[in-house]
Amino acid sequence: MSLPLTLGPARPVPLSGINPVAQLGALAFLLPVLLVSGDLVTPSVVLAAEVCLLPAAGLARPRALLARTWPLLLGAAGVAWVNVLFGDPAEGSGWPSALALAVRVLALALPGVLLVASTDPVRLADALTVHWRVSTRFAYGALAALRLVPLLATEWQTIRLARRARGIEPGRNPVAHVRLFAGTAFALLVAAVRRGTRLATAMDARGFDSGTVRTNARGSRLRRRDAAYLGGAAGVCALALVLSVGTGSWHPVFG
């Protein structure tokens, strides 16, 4: 019994050619601009550029896109709604500022979606350890733990079914639902710790983190196109700022 869950793209997509650290580096331009801007024009320009990259991350079909982004869309809609309800009318809130906020949330989160959709987690760990000197213990340890996530999803279902087999079912009682959830979660935690311990032993036996300096068979190279990607990100930010100031809508959050 297994569930169809995978990590990273099934096969490389065009964006997989961009080094993960370049994708993360682009955030260095996007984050300050998005965090400071309080208007609608700036985040809209950034978001438009990000949406153009979606096909390159293999997310061209609306279905695949929706499967990856529905929590995000829901979150953005929630932020906007709360802002409409509770915003201070004196500060010119209401729909325009709520919309600006929702677009900012999307523009901030979409680079993460692009990274996850286009990147094999192994390449991410390689890039982080090679270029940013992230500790190999942390990067590959986290990678190994990530592999266990789909297995835990299967395990969760088995534990639920095993409880029914023992005569435990919540029925219509909400308190019983909460108790069953807590019990299942605890059983899953126990199972996860046991499997995690075995995995750690196996990695130990394969000489992981033994004190020898680790080499990297795949390596992680930064190429010209990675620089171009960073340049593109900077360009989009500059364009957004120019348009925003030019149309007179620029108004920073702090200031």
Added chain:
Amino acid sequence: MRLTGWGFRYASRLAWAARDVDLRVEPGERVLLTGASGAGKSTLLHALAGLLGPDEGEQTGTMTVGGQPPARARSGTAVVFQDPDAQLVMTRAGDDVAFALENAGMPPELIWPAVDEALAAVGFPYGRDRATAALSGGQKQRLVLAGALAGRPGLLLLDEPTAQLDPAGAELVRGAVARAVAARGTTLLVVDHDAAAWLPLVDRVVELHPDGGAVEHGAGWAPAPLRMPVRTPRAPGAPLLRAEAAGFTHRGSAVAALPPTDVAVPAGRTLAVTGPNGAGKSTLALLLAALRGPTTGRISAGSALTAGLPRPGRPPHRWRADHLVTRVGTVFQHPEHQFLTGRVRDELALGPLRSGAGDDAAHRRAEELMERLGLAALAEANPFTLSGGQQRRLSVATALATGPSVLVLDEPTFGQDRETWGELVALLAEQQDDGRALVLVTHDDAVVTALADDVLTLDPAAQRVPA
């Protein structure tokens, strides 16, 4: 490899995991280490791999690998454990084989030739870029073996490497081991309680005893035959469960986990469900156990089973759980999935309590089962601390506590040594004599021979074959 009066006790335990072991293995020898569960086989292997430091517990006697303490000799030692999913680290086959070489600091330009050589040595049929998630259990374990061989270890340790595989997968792995050690450049130590399958591959057999010490078995040694129960098959009784073109597909999956299947479960008969991994055996068990509803076709229950239900026409998977446990009992592959309490006594009383028996009646039932199944001495023990064989007996007992007419068991003999195998099969034969219907999902041909009246072999072209 040399052990003199070696013993080990885990820091958290009072009893010695292994003691008074004397063993001498010359380079290039192939040794099978066998013995009942709890005899300390795995402990010995972990110690040889240098994985048991002073933090883990207390050691007596001496143990050396290549004249050194095992922790120093670690770079020349490789280990393969039971569960492939708890050993693979990377997402692609080649990367995973390279993992240990990277850890050892091998220059990158030397790694890929070594990886290709190791993959070829185990007969891995796919390329380096194959996603590890898409492999079968047997192929995953082959890959783990390739990862262990890539560093050209002087000592290869295998800890029940085939215990979680179907017969075909186990054969794949043994074939790969045979190929890898053919050149005799590597010393091999295999730990397994299924000795017979490894005999053609090893030079010596050493048996560890639970009370301490090790015995060397001479040439021509063979494991004791399994204890088969004496039983007389019964004619099919009243129909209890029936699957009519019942199939199951996971949500979002394009492939059916179980293609439409027909099968009947009458009272007093035992149905064995066999077939390769991924054929849908466990899924069929979940459908017959009324834990899942089929996505196509239907499962129906006979009037002998639905008597006393408020709405007998409902499909079994819609029955309330407390109604279900007095009719169909399920034993999962891993007993710890279904333990819910902190004491063996409470674990056995839980089912009767949930299905409406009074407190006294439930505890009387628990006492009676503990007495019958030899668990009385463990009444106050925590179920999670029992040995594998004891856990299995307890999980069968919890299902029996509510007196179900049908018992569904998923791989009941999985991971059992010969002693517990015999106990378990005898226990199940008793259930047959009580007139219960049994559904056994299993890879174990011996259990099919011992217990089954009917055999359903699941294949892409499923068909029912009477035994």
